[in-house]
Amino acid sequence: MTFNDVVEVIKSLSIAEKQKIQLLLKQYIREERRDEIYDNFKLAQVEQQEGELKFSSNINELRQMIEE
Known part of the structure; x- marks a missing residue:
């Protein structure tokens, strides 16, 4: 059954x-x-445990992280 049929x-x-x-x-x-959301949370936990997450309260650093 196709989408159009449905x-x-x-x-x-x-x-x-x-x-x-x-x-x-x-x-x-x-x-x-x-x-x-739960899957993303679990992935973030693994990334945090492996030291892959970066944190900053500096807006310029955050912008640079986004661009990477």
């Missing part, structure tokens, strides 16, 4: 069914985003 099926649903799909999609997106 869109067409959704268009044929009742408003209540569309609202349920909307709620489900919001939940799925929230869960995926939460997982992504």
